[in-house]
Amino acid sequence: MSAPSVPRERVRRRRDDTRLALAFILPATIGLVVFYFWPLLRGIWLSFTSWDLLSPAQFVGLENYRAMVADPVFWNAVRVTLLYVVINIGLQTVVALVIAVLMQRLSRSTLLRSLVLAPYLVSNVVAALVFLWILDFQLGIGNQVLEWIGLERIGFFTSEAWAIPTIAVVNVWRHMGYTALLIFAGLQAIPPTTYEAARVDGASEVRTFFGITLPLLRPILGLVLIISVIGSFQVFDSVAVTTNGGPVDASRVLQLYIYDKAFAQFDFGYASALSVAMLLILVVVTFFQYRVTRAGQTDLN
Amino acid sequence: MTETTTAPVEPETVGQTDPPRTAQPRRRRRPPSPGRVLAWVVMIVLLLLTLFPFYWMLRTALSSNGALYSGSTSLLPVGFSWGGFERVFGLQSTEEAIAQGGSGASIDFWLYLRNSVVVATVVTACQVFFSAMAAYAFSRLRWRGRNAVFAVFLLSLMVPAIFTLLPNFVLIRDLGLVDTLLGIMLPGLFMTPFAIFFLRQFFMNVSTEVEEAALIDGASKVRVFFAIIIPMSVGPIATISILTYIGSWNDYFWPLMVSYTDESRVLTVALGNFNAQTPQTGPDWAGLMAATLVAALPMILLFLVFAKRIVNSIGFSGIK
DSSP: OOOTTOHHHHHHHHOOOHHHHHHHHHHHHHHHIIIIIHHHHHHHHHTTEEOOSSSOOEEOTTHHHHHHHTOHHHHHHHHHHHHHHHHHHHHHHHHHHHHHHHHHHHOOOHHHHHHHHHHHHSOHHHHHHHHHHHTOTTTOHHHHHHHHTTOOOOOTTTSHHHHHHHHHHHHHHHHHHHHHHHHHHHHHTSOHHHHHHHHHTTOOHHHHIIIIIHHHHHHHHHHHHHHHHHHHHTOOHHHHHHTTTOSTTTTOOHHHHHHHHHHTSOOHHHHHHHHHHHHHHHHHHHHHHHHHHTTTOOSOO | OGGGGSOOOOHHHHHHHOOOOOOOOOOTTSOOOHHHHHHHHHHHHHHHHHHHHHHHHHHHHTSOHHHHHTTOOOSSOSSOOSHHHHHHTTOSOHHHHHHTTOOOOOOOHHHHHHHHHHHHHHHHHHHHHHHHHHHHHHHTOOOTTHHHHHHHHHHGGGSOHHHHHHHHHHHHHHTTOTTSHHHHHHHHHSOOHHHHHHHHHHHHHSOHHHHHHHHHTTOOHHHHIIIIIHHHTHHHHHHHHHHHHHHHHHOOHHHHHHOOSGGGOOHHHHHHHHHHSOOTTSOOHHHHHHHHHHHHHHHHHHHHHHHHHHHHHOSSTTTO
């Protein structure tokens, strides 16, 4: 862009900053190699060993994987985790979409968006503890309200059927505002002219939403889904704090099982194999989501 | 964890690029349409659901356990008492605490608070600074292999955080750093691919003119980084710092793995423990809610100050 006739400029442009650049990326590279790539390799290696942290790790080949395939607790954990993800993501996406569309139609005030985002500011642990109290069987206001409208009390965290849906809803509470803001940002990218055209044709709000907004939002919705599904699969905090996997194994999600195997039973080899399984599940799910939602492509041009 | 792959936008740019309002043509002096009223009703209900738990935390924290156990549904604090907060801050004797439904176990709140502050502050400062350095090298310096190396950094976005936790714990253990604050901080000190990616976007857009003028005046590229790029990117740097601080403050799984004693216990882990020490009589709900409120308070304050920046930072324009 600058005038090409200035020779001094051209000389500097060609100057090579390699040494300085290497110095500048050195700390980040240490972080990348030591805390991302090395653990990735080490995790995969550990999954082929038997190791209790004390004696040296022993190579056992596919033994851990063989045990895993035959392990009913593992399959249960996969089932529970999938159930959690489906409820969590399904509900969260719908609620977030509603909030985002309402925000766009009603008001763009920063105050409103801040209030919506507020739950995202507290930790999973805080969110889980608050709902542990609100939904307490005896004293929780949630159950008192249920009784007041004439329904049965529900053991939200203590019954096998309710534990996972409850935890899923708690995390919807924490993340829906964040997801709504992401979708809201996507809505801003849809040119207003498309809406005007629809209005001229006399399309109703509902029709406009399903006919225009939703299809044009697809790429962004796809990305939001991929991001939140990856996050959702890694659920741990809220389960560890509230039910710790119970009752029985009803909420023993994959992460919790991995943690138990490693830190309660000191079976690091098996825990690593479980982590690899988790990684594979994530890769497959992400790949299919990407294909199905065509998240990378836009219909806007 | 969810925020790591979305690229925030700066408030300033958002303000400018906002498309014009798509709202229906204004019909003044007419009552709002029924659809609009319904929409507001739905929005307000959703807002109430969003905010109620915060109020309930406060209401319970200011109640006494005795009154809570009578099952009152009053919306105001029942049996008003500062007892919950007093137990959190260790202002009650063991007997007093037990009499009021606490566990009586000593919790060193100030120590956990200090630990959380140290961890979040050091991680944020180092991570943002080192990421900014790398982002500078990837955006403003000329060197061979720049794009290839950057691609390798982007690859690490694909490694789910959760997969690295276990091997990282093994590494921290090998280094003899289990149960130390350094052990908790170390993996996050150097960078996150997201922070590099995010800052690079902004560094690339800093005008080259000032930089060239400085270079002609004989400034080094190092000086350009400190005297030009950083000051001109205060906005994005603040944004990524706030996001990092919040994430670090709220982290639970990793500190849970690494810390075993009070020495290195951070607030989130302490809260989990506080919950686990249920007294014989039943949970100390007033104390627990007081503790959660106090743990969440710094983030709520941060949010009050920076709400606009945080809210506007959530978007997609960096990704396209």
